[in-house]
Amino acid sequence: MNRIDRLLALILYLQSRRTCTAEAMAEHFGLSVRTIYRDIAALGEAGVPILAEAGVGYSLMKGYLLPPVNFSEQEAYALSTGVMLAQRMTTHSYNEKMQSALDKIKAVLPNAAKHRLEVLAKGMATPATEHPQQADLSVLQQAIARQQLLSFDYQNVSQTQSSRLVEAAGLVFYLGRWHLIAWCRLRQDFRDFRTDRIQNLQLHSELFKARTNFDAKDFLQHGTAPAQLKAQVVFAHAAADRARREWWQGITSEQQQPEGILMTINCSNWSVLACWLLSLGTAAKVLAPEELKQELRQQSQTILALYSS
Incomplete structure (x- = not known):
C-alpha cells in the first residue's frame, strides 16, 4: 500500500471509530507506532482535523466526513x-x-x-433452504448497539413459555442457530436465548448500562460447555472429511489406519456425540470409551422400537 492510499485508509479507520490509540492503528495496518505518528502529523498538516487526548487516543473532529466512497x-x-x-x-x-x-x-x-x-x-448459488423462523436480527442488533431493553416471550426446550425483559449483550452463530446472549432480569443472570424460540419481540426506549465488556469471539471460545470428554472413533475416508467440517467441539488428533482414519474426538456430552455419529451410519466406528458405545446402543434400540410395530 502506497502512502497516499494508507493515509486515506487511516482517515476511514478513524472515521469508523470514536477513538483509537496509535498502538491499535499500528497493529491494524501492520506498521510501527512511529510511522503512525508521522502519518497523523501529515494528515494534520493537510488540514484533517484529528484530535488527540492523552490516555484515550485519537479521533476525528465531530462533523468531519470524507465524501462518499466508491466501491471497487x-x-x-x-x-x-x-x-x-x-x-x-x-x-x-x-x-x-x-x-x-x-x-x-x-x-x-x-x-x-x-x-x-x-x-x-x-453463476453462484447455495442449496435452496427455507428461511428460519426467528427473531428479527436487525432489532436485536439495534438493542445491542444502542443498549436498549428488549422484551419477548421465550419457549425453552421443554416447550414452557415465559416472558423475559433482557439487556442484550451479544449475538453469536453456532450449532446452526443464532443465539442472543443477554442479562435476563427474570433470572438475574446472563442467559443464552435461541432466536428461533423468541416470539413477540419488542424494543423499548429505556436504555441500560452494560454489565460486562462482552466479546462474542471470547464467548464462542470459552462460554460454551467445555469439551472434557474424549472418544476414539475410526472414520471412513469420506466421513472423515465430514467430521472435520461438522464436529464443532474439535478433533485432538488423527492417525491413518488400514480401514480409515482414527480420530480423537473432543466432547462435552455422550448423548449429543452419539446422535451425530448415528447420522454417519456404518462410516464411523467407536473404539472407546464404553460409555459412548452404550449410549449408541440405547439410542439405536430407541430408533428400532419406533419401527418394530
Missing part, C-alpha cells in the same frame, strides 16, 4: 457473495436490507461492471 468491482463481488450466504442464515426482512445496500453499490458501478456482477450472481 471486487468489493461489490464480495458483498454480493455475502448477501447470498446471508440468505441461508437470516430472515427475509434482514435480507431485504442487505439487498438494498448491494443495490446502492450497483448503482454507482460502471455499466460493464454491473453486467459482470449480474453474470457472477447467476
Whole structure:
C-alpha cells in the first residue's frame, strides 16, 4: 500500500471509530507506532482535523466526513457473495436490507461492471433452504448497539413459555442457530436465548448500562460447555472429511489406519456425540470409551422400537 492510499485508509479507520490509540492503528495496518505518528502529523498538516487526548487516543473532529466512497468491482463481488450466504442464515426482512445496500453499490458501478456482477450472481448459488423462523436480527442488533431493553416471550426446550425483559449483550452463530446472549432480569443472570424460540419481540426506549465488556469471539471460545470428554472413533475416508467440517467441539488428533482414519474426538456430552455419529451410519466406528458405545446402543434400540410395530 502506497502512502497516499494508507493515509486515506487511516482517515476511514478513524472515521469508523470514536477513538483509537496509535498502538491499535499500528497493529491494524501492520506498521510501527512511529510511522503512525508521522502519518497523523501529515494528515494534520493537510488540514484533517484529528484530535488527540492523552490516555484515550485519537479521533476525528465531530462533523468531519470524507465524501462518499466508491466501491471497487471486487468489493461489490464480495458483498454480493455475502448477501447470498446471508440468505441461508437470516430472515427475509434482514435480507431485504442487505439487498438494498448491494443495490446502492450497483448503482454507482460502471455499466460493464454491473453486467459482470449480474453474470457472477447467476453463476453462484447455495442449496435452496427455507428461511428460519426467528427473531428479527436487525432489532436485536439495534438493542445491542444502542443498549436498549428488549422484551419477548421465550419457549425453552421443554416447550414452557415465559416472558423475559433482557439487556442484550451479544449475538453469536453456532450449532446452526443464532443465539442472543443477554442479562435476563427474570433470572438475574446472563442467559443464552435461541432466536428461533423468541416470539413477540419488542424494543423499548429505556436504555441500560452494560454489565460486562462482552466479546462474542471470547464467548464462542470459552462460554460454551467445555469439551472434557474424549472418544476414539475410526472414520471412513469420506466421513472423515465430514467430521472435520461438522464436529464443532474439535478433533485432538488423527492417525491413518488400514480401514480409515482414527480420530480423537473432543466432547462435552455422550448423548449429543452419539446422535451425530448415528447420522454417519456404518462410516464411523467407536473404539472407546464404553460409555459412548452404550449410549449408541440405547439410542439405536430407541430408533428400532419406533419401527418394530
